[in-house]
Amino acid sequence: AQKVTQAQTEISVVEKEDVTLDCVYETRDTTYYLFWYKQPPSGELVFLIRRNSFDEQNEISGRYSWNFQKSTSSFNFTITASQVVDSAVYFCALSEAYSSASKIIFGSGTRLSIRP
Amino acid sequence: EAQVTQNPRYLITVTGKKLTVTCSQNMNHEYMSWYRQDPGLGLRQIYYSMNVEVTDKGDVPEGYKVSRKEKRNFPLILESPSPNQTSLYFCASTINAGGNSYNEQFFGPGTRLTVL
Numbered sequence: 001a002q003k004v005t006q007a008q009t010e011i012s013v014v015e016k017e018d019v020t021l022d023c024v025y026e027t028r029d030t031t032y033y034l035f036w037y038k039q040p041p042s043g044e045l046v047f048l049i050r051r052n053s054f055d056e057q058n059e060i061s062g063r064y065s066w067n068f069q070k071s072t073s074s075f076n077f078t079i080t081a082s083q084v085v086d087s088a089v090y091f092c093a094l095s096e097a098y099s100s101a102s103k104i105i106f107g108s109g110t111r112l113s114i115r116p
Numbered sequence: 117e118a119q120v121t122q123n124p125r126y127l128i129t130v131t132g133k134k135l136t137v138t139c140s141q142n143m144n145h146e147y148m149s150w151y152r153q154d155p156g157l158g159l160r161q162i163y164y165s166m167n168v169e170v171t172d173k174g175d176v177p178e179g180y181k182v183s184r185k186e187k188r189n190f191p192l193i194l195e196s197p198s199p200n201q202t203s204l205y206f207c208a209s210t211i212n213a214g215g216n217s218y219n220e221q222f223f224g225p226g227t228r229l230t231v232l
Binding site for chain 1: 149151156157158159160161164174175204206208220221223225226228
């Protein structure tokens with residue numbers, strides 16, 4: 001069965017600190033996709049990144065970086081030098097390539113608060 | 117502009133009063149789905165549709181109906197809403213389901229429903 005676990009329910013840090021959001025997934029498929037979404041207080045879902053299971057290269061985009069490790073089934077997200085605008089709920093998600101429902105399985109989310 | 121629209125964005129209603137949340141996409145996508153988001157649970161799939169007149173249950177279909185009479189529209193119907201259906205609802209669409217190449221899912225802006 002597929003599952004995404006975000007063990008950190010809430011994280012609060014002071015501005016400019018680095019913060020890592022953890023994500024652990026379970027799947028029996030060999031081909032799958034992993035995602036991170038940001039949900040600001042306004043409520044919409046903002047797509048941040050997608051990774052397929054054959055690409056284990058880490059990715060950096062500005063202050064954001066992602067560490068994908070198949071050996072530990074983890075896809076962690078790090079924000080460097082956090083800013084107040086990073087405050088949001090962040091979801092990690094999984095989609096199996098051959099799922100007939102083509103659905104995305106979401107983790108329960110991590111609420112990140114950046115204090116000035 | 118490629119988009120998924122939902123209406124209404126906010127709705128407060130009373131128990132038992134039938135309501136419909138509309139979802140429309142302008143990308144000619146075959147696949148559409150509905151999710152609900154609840155605190156601590158992330159997003160869970162309610163129903164999905166792989167094409168016109170083809171719909172199926174997701175993980176939490178109880179209390180909901182859907183229809184897919186046209187490709188662009190996928191309304192979510194609550195025949196007799198109850199307070200446990202108070203939630204944030206997202207519609208999503210993608211070009212088709214499954215396969216070993218990724219098809220990006222587009223999410224609507226969300227509909228916040230309160231059932232009193």
